[in-house]
Amino acid sequence: MDQWWIKAKVINRQMLTDTIIELTIETYQEVKVVPGQSALFLLEDDQWTFERYYSIVDQDTDNERTMLIFAIKLSTNGRGTTAIKNIHIGNEVMIKWIFGNFILQDTQLPKVFIWTGIGIVPLINMAKYCMTEKQLFFSVSTQQDLFYEERIKKIHGLGYEIHISQESIPWYAPWRIDITKTYFDPATEFYVCWKPEIIDNIIENLTFLWFKRIYSEKF
Numbered sequence: 001m002d003q004w005w006i007k008a009k010v011i012n013r014q015m016l017t018d019t020i021i022e023l024t025i026e027t028y029q030e031v032k033v034v035p036g037q038s039a040l041f042l043l044e045d046d047q048w049t050f051e052r053y054y055s056i057v058d059q060d061t062d063n064e065r066t067m068l069i070f071a072i073k074l075s076t077n078g079r080g081t082t083a084i085k086n087i088h089i090g091n092e093v094m095i096k097w098i099f100g101n102f103i104l105q106d107t108q109l110p111k112v113f114i115w116t117g118i119g120i121v122p123l124i125n126m127a128k129y130c131m132t133e134k135q136l137f138f139s140v141s142t143q144q145d146l147f148y149e150e151r152i153k154k155i156h157g158l159g160y161e162i163h164i165s166q167e168s169i170p171w172y173a174p175w176r177i178d179i180t181k182t183y184f185d186p187a188t189e190f191y192v193c194w195k196p197e198i199i200d201n202i203i204e205n206l207t208f209l210w211f212k213r214i215y216s217e218k219f
């Protein structure tokens with residue numbers, strides 16, 4: 001194992017929905033995070049060790065300790081999923097890089113964050129630390145799938161629209177996100193994250209509307 005690995009301890013573990021687990025880890029090693037970045041976890045199953053990227057929901061540092069929060073979607077039969085399910089409070093975890101180019105741009109331009117499901121993770125971190133005009137569109141299928149609503153509401157200065165696409169629930173927007181119906185400043189930066197097919201569709205719509213500053217991550 002090389003010198004880059006960061007040793008951390010799990011200090012909190014909770015289910016956000018039936019299929020999304022949140023892990024909070026703490027480390028006494030130096031860690032620098034740019035909003036939007038991910039950490040490469042070293043995981044283990046009964047066969048061998050392997051690696052998976054997970055984006056950082058939030059980070060907090062005092063003089064000697066850094067806390068990092070992750071939210072992970074549990075899939076059926078996923079290898080990472082099986083390993084993550086076996087991680088409990090008090091366990092040690094190893095992370096390699098804090099890494100990624102999908103980061104909040106250091107500009108004064110207005111920013112729009114668009115996510116569905118677990119794609120929220122890098123974007124909620126960017127939205128929190130973004131100091132310019134900011135708007136957020138979040139979509140899940142049913143109310144049961146909704147998570148981080150309180151986190152969204154607490155982000156200072158954030159305009160947001162939460163969609164529940166398969167149910168009609170008062171207060172929430174119905175159907176999927178349709179960015180073609182909202183006016184945005186032509187200089188707006190768009191940050192989009194989630195499944196390739198969903199991202200491709202959103203990028204296609206934004207490009208059709210002549211927006212040029214589109215940043216995306218697919219996972």
Ligand SMILES: Cc1cc2nc3c(=O)[nH]c(=O)nc-3n(C[C@H](O)[C@H](O)[C@H](O)COP(=O)(O)OP(=O)(O)OC[C@H]3O[C@@H](n4cnc5c(N)ncnc54)[C@H](O)[C@@H]3O)c2cc1C
Nearest residue numbers: 038053054055071072073075076077078079080081121219
């Ligand atoms: C930069 C980056 C950031 C990321 N951030 C996050 C994040 O914040 N949160 C998050 O949840 N994910 C994130 N991901 C995705 C994550 O790294 C994993 O790829 C994802 O969680 C699936 O990993 P897994 O090991 O559970 O599934 P894998 O074992 O890789 O399997 C992939 C898919 O195949 C299916 N599958 C596997 N075996 C079988 C089988 N035998 N039969 C049928 N289907 C099967 C699984 O259900 C799964 O959907 C990120 C990825 C990248 C690249």
